[in-house]
Each structure stands twice: as structure tokens, then as C-alpha cells.
Amino acid sequence: MAVKKIETWLTDMDGVLVHENTALPGAAEFIETLKEHDRQYLVLTNNPIYTPRDLSARLGRSGIDVPEDRIWTSALATADFVARTIPRGSAYVIGEAGLTTALHEAGFILSDINPDYVILGETRTYSFESITTAIRLILGGARFICTNPDATGPSENGILPAAGSVAALVTKATNREPYFVGKPNPIMFRTALNRVGGHSETTAMIGDRMDTDVVAGVEAGLNTFLVLTGITKREEVETFPFRPDKVVDSIKNLIDVAESGVVEF
Incomplete structure (x- = not known):
């Protein structure tokens, strides 16, 4: 040992x-x-939907005290990655406050006019219009980034399509694979x-x-x-x-x- x-x-x-x-x-x-x-x-x-402050509050309600500066999301990692690659760049974003706030704080401009990136995150309200815009911008030369590859996410009523599933749709339409930043x-x-x-x-x-x-x-x-309190079971480890x-x-x-x-x- x-x-x-x-x-x-x-x-x-x-x-x-x-x-x-x-x-x-x-x-x-x-x-x-x-x-x-x-x-x-x-x-x-x-999960890139929520800001660290939101997640800190959620954990707090369950009795776990984690300050917001001790939370690292795929949205923050994505903002860090693109800001290092193209400082003070621009992006067309499909996502919620967790992602848009992180990008703003990293110095990015959110725009649908010749953006450096199309960044796909999570949202409970994916729209055909926004996905169509993303596809057209990628075909026009925007770099394709996705916060995380998760195909589905949980909800009280069952699974929901997540960023990975929507990314597959965009890839099918553009023949462009995204760069996934999250785990x-x-x-x-x-x-x-x-x-x-x-x-x-x-x-x-x-x-x-x-x-x-x-x-x-x-x-x-x-x-x-x-x-063993989550997804993987002990007998699955050997596979x-x-x-x-x-x-x-x-x-x-x-x-x-x-x-x-x-x-x-």
C-alpha cells in the first residue's frame, strides 16, 4: 500500500x-x-444553468455551507477557456444566467453579428429560432463550443434533453463537432x-x-x-x-x- x-x-x-x-x-x-x-x-x-451564488444557496438550503467562490461550473470553465483563447471576444450564446454572467465577467460581448464563438449551454427553453441562428453562424465561420457533453438531465417529471443532445442536432446540420469544455x-x-x-x-x-x-x-x-451514492454502481466499475x-x-x-x-x- x-x-x-x-x-x-x-x-x-x-x-x-x-x-x-x-x-x-x-x-x-x-x-x-x-x-x-x-x-x-x-x-x-x-450544470451551466446556475451561477455559483444560486448553487451556493441551493446547497445552503440542504444544510451544506459552500461559499460561492468555492463552486466551479462548466459555464465558468467555458468562460475561462474562451477568454484565454480570444481575449475580449464575442459569442452567440444559447443558455441561462450561469453562462451569460460568466462570459460577461470574462470580458466577452454577447452578439449574433459575426461572433467569434457559438456557445451552447443548458436551458429549459431551447428554441428552434435560436438553434437555427447558431447553425447559420457556425456555417458562417463561428467556432462551436459546448459547455458539457451530457445528453440528458434530470427533472421532477423525468429526463430532459441536455446540451449534448442539442449539440448533436447542430453537428448534424453543420458537420461541425463542438469542443466540449465540461467533464x-x-x-x-x-x-x-x-x-x-x-x-x-x-x-x-x-x-x-x-x-x-x-x-x-x-x-x-x-x-x-x-x-456509490449516485449513478455508478459497484458492480459496474469492472466494466x-x-x-x-x-x-x-x-x-x-x-x-x-x-x-x-x-x-x-
Whole structure:
């Protein structure tokens, strides 16, 4: 067994900290332990709809106290990525406040006139008109970015089509594949590490999905923990060609590691 030092924590939100609007066992205690021991951490989500302030309030209502500056969304990662590539550029955006606010704060202009980018995010009100505009702008030379590859998302009434599904529609019409910024693209983790000054060899990623959280963590060179409170079941782990460093029942099992700052693999 190898003993490793863990100084920085990245954790997924849905399926790890909360389910719907209910805190999962040990989630609040885990976050408080990180604070008490001055551990660097960020809560990550592929959901670009909400601003960090919105998500902080949502977690707060479930009893988990996470300040907004400790939340990193695919919208923030997307804004960071495009601002580094074309500083003070322009974009035609399909999405909600989480994405448009992030782009504005990154110095971008939102425009449908010869934009540098078409950026597709999540919205509950995808319109035929906006999708048609996006297709025409991409055919006219705009670069195609999508915040996240998720094909579906949850709702109280069942699954909803998400950004990945709409991106497939746009790709079919334009023959142009988008660049997906969110998980499982490891750039989501690298930008998160840059934000908190973390280093991959002493950073852990906690997730509930093998196909996004764990694979991105592995590709980014992080220590990975899979919790069984979300999507992936224990018997499914063996079907993947990669492995998390450790599988635990819930984030409650990691409180001791958060406290000590070391883990045995």
C-alpha cells in the first residue's frame, strides 16, 4: 500500500453532496472538516444553468455551507477557456444566467453579428429560432463550443434533453463537432486547480460517475474516489478500462481522510 498526501479536494455536487435537494450522508460534515483544517477545495458541476451564488444557496438550503467562490461550473470553465483563447471576444450564446454572467465577467460581448464563438449551454427553453441562428453562424465561420457533453438531465417529471443532445442536432446540420469544455474533459479540472493553486499529485477528485468524474480525474493525473451514492454502481466499475483509486459507499467515508490529509491506496 502507498500512503499519499491530499492537500486539495475537488468534488462533484449531484450524487456526491446532494440528491435532488437533500444532503447526502456526511456531506455537510465533510465540507466543514475541509474548512476546519484549511484544505483547499472546489465543488464542481457540469450544470451551466446556475451561477455559483444560486448553487451556493441551493446547497445552503440542504444544510451544506459552500461559499460561492468555492463552486466551479462548466459555464465558468467555458468562460475561462474562451477568454484565454480570444481575449475580449464575442459569442452567440444559447443558455441561462450561469453562462451569460460568466462570459460577461470574462470580458466577452454577447452578439449574433459575426461572433467569434457559438456557445451552447443548458436551458429549459431551447428554441428552434435560436438553434437555427447558431447553425447559420457556425456555417458562417463561428467556432462551436459546448459547455458539457451530457445528453440528458434530470427533472421532477423525468429526463430532459441536455446540451449534448442539442449539440448533436447542430453537428448534424453543420458537420461541425463542438469542443466540449465540461467533464470528462480534464481541462475542467485543470482550470479548477489553477483557481485554488492546487497540484495534481496532491489533489483528490470525488465523483459518482465513472464516465465523467473518474475518467477526467484519471486523465488529469488526480487521485480519484468513486462514491456509490449516485449513478455508478459497484458492480459496474469492472466494466470500465480505467479504475478509481478507491471506491467508498459515500462521502461520509472520506471525512477521516479530509481530516488527516493522508490516504492509503
